Amino acid sequence: MDSKVLTGDADVTIRCERLLESKYKFKKVFLTNSCTNALEMAAMLIDIQPGDEVILPSYTFVSTSNAFALRGAKLIFADSKPDHPNIDEEQIEKLISSKTKAIVIVHYAGIACNMDAIIRLAKKNKIRLIEDAAQCIDSFYDQKALGTFGDIACFSFHETKNIHCGEGGFIAINDASLIERADVLRNKGTNRSAFFSGQVKKYEWVDLGFSAIPSAITSSFLYAQLLDIDKVQLKRKKIWDRYFNNISGLNRSGKVKLPFVPAYASNNAHIFYLVCNDKRERDELIVHLKKDEIQAVFHYQSLHKSPYYLDKHDGRILPNADRYSECLLRLPLFYDLNFKDVDFISQKIIEFYK
């Protein structure tokens, strides 16, 4: 409040951006009002035109697909891996055509996709790679931060993410040739930044754009969260590990499947989930936990079966995406959750399977 500048691009906004760049080695960071906002900018930055094809997982949030559908892209949905909700890298190559403009990957639960394989495919076929890294703050692939692999990566600071500012996010640009235009797009399609840095005498409408700069108030909230990120992550990982150890007996006996973290991926403890053997069992477990006021929730509905896209989808069956839609269950995981409650929730799950 004392700074007297509460609009976007205030000192504190820029402090957040520099902190993210230096901590995680993104080439350029611009805070946005959401990850959705960042994905919409990404689709415009890589110049998606009507009829271009974009390959993306079906098991993801609607913003991943909507941002590209808004620009007229044809969405080519890929299945998830048998052992993880992430896009199955082995299913991508056969989906690539002469019209493929981009692969959009989602690192589900903050766990990295198989980046070596995916980068090889993108390079070989000269297609853009976009990371929906909404859930990926402070997560790594072979020690390198998620969000540094794609031409562009989009992160979320929505309240449901590890750190947040209510609604917010950022776009990380790793292809330097896209930075200048990104600055115009987030400024309503104007060269306002160039004007304020003295490069042009007045600012004008030079491109299409968005209003994508969060206020100083939002940025201040975020800055405080960023300063605490290591503390937050430590606590979340302890909660995640405790769930994992408590319930691992059910994993061994095949009653449920616990999250699989490949050797190349770190775990930022964004989501703790289990995969039940079928939908009925998952739904009954939700009801069982609700009796003790434990809010366990399912997650995405496969987008290739969504009311909006069903008749546009090419009809391929995506069994793993459907299985995660029907059988995956998320357990409560938030900073203030104490170990006693983690143990109680775990006990209730074990009780259900007795």
Ligand SMILES: *Cc1c(COP(=O)(O)O)cnc(C)c1O
């Ligand atoms: C949360 C989330 C989004 C949307 O983030 P917002 O900041 O709410 O726009 C997009 N994609 C994935 C995978 C998400 O988890």
